[in-house]
Amino acid sequence: MTFSFLGQECYVNRETGHILLDGHPANFSQSLTVYDWLCDRKANATAANQFCSVNSLPGVLVSGGTLGISGDSIAPKISQNPAKFLEICHSLQGKRVSGGDLSVVIYPLPDLPVLLKFYDGDDEFPPTLSILWDVNILQFIRYETVYYLAGCLLARLRDSF
Numbered sequence: 001m002t003f004s005f006l007g008q009e010c011y012v013n014r015e016t017g018h019i020l021l022d023g024h025p026a027n028f029s030q031s032l033t034v035y036d037w038l039c040d041r042k043a044n045a046t047a048a049n050q051f052c053s054v055n056s057l058p059g060v061l062v063s064g065g066t067l068g069i070s071g072d073s074i075a076p077k078i079s080q081n082p083a084k085f086l087e088i089c090h091s092l093q094g095k096r097v098s099g100g101d102l103s104v105v106i107y108p109l110p111d112l113p114v115l116l117k118f119y120d121g122d123d124e125f126p127p128t129l130s131i132l133w134d135v136n137i138l139q140f141i142r143y144e145t146v147y148y149l150a151g152c153l154l155a156r157l158r159d160s161f
Contacts, residue, residue, distance in 0.1 A: 048136045
């Protein structure tokens with residue numbers, strides 16, 4: 001079985017269960033994300049193409065603070081080279097959309113959109129990159145796996161710069 005995972009060819013060996021990304025063994029986070037998407041995805045999972053933060057996903061109760069996933073270590077690189085960011089996102093089947101200073105919808109998995117929203121810095125605030133999730137992401141992967149996917153996505157962005 002072959003499909004795209006974060007812009008890489010993902011091959012799952014049905015006999016051994018091994019996962020290869022562009023011919024290289026997947027790491028733990030990549031494997032867990034792929035297995036969760038393959039095994040726990042709801043039969044009628046459909047992306048809504050409406051995006052929210054991880055703590056605003058339907059059915060998620062957050063008390064005593066906020067949860068967030070952001071790519072702040074990547075944001076300065078985007079600020080220095082927004083064209084490279086767009087090039088990387090294009091390799092992830094990304095499509096530029098309105099919002100923020102630079103926003104792109106990408107598909108880390110074939111049917112699962114994610115919104116990357118970048119705001120450039122100024123004299124008062126540093127640049128920031130936020131990851132926003134399709135409101136139906138929990139039909140595709142488990143809540144815990146959202147964090148694994150975020151880690152995989154941020155690593156892929158870092159490695160591509």
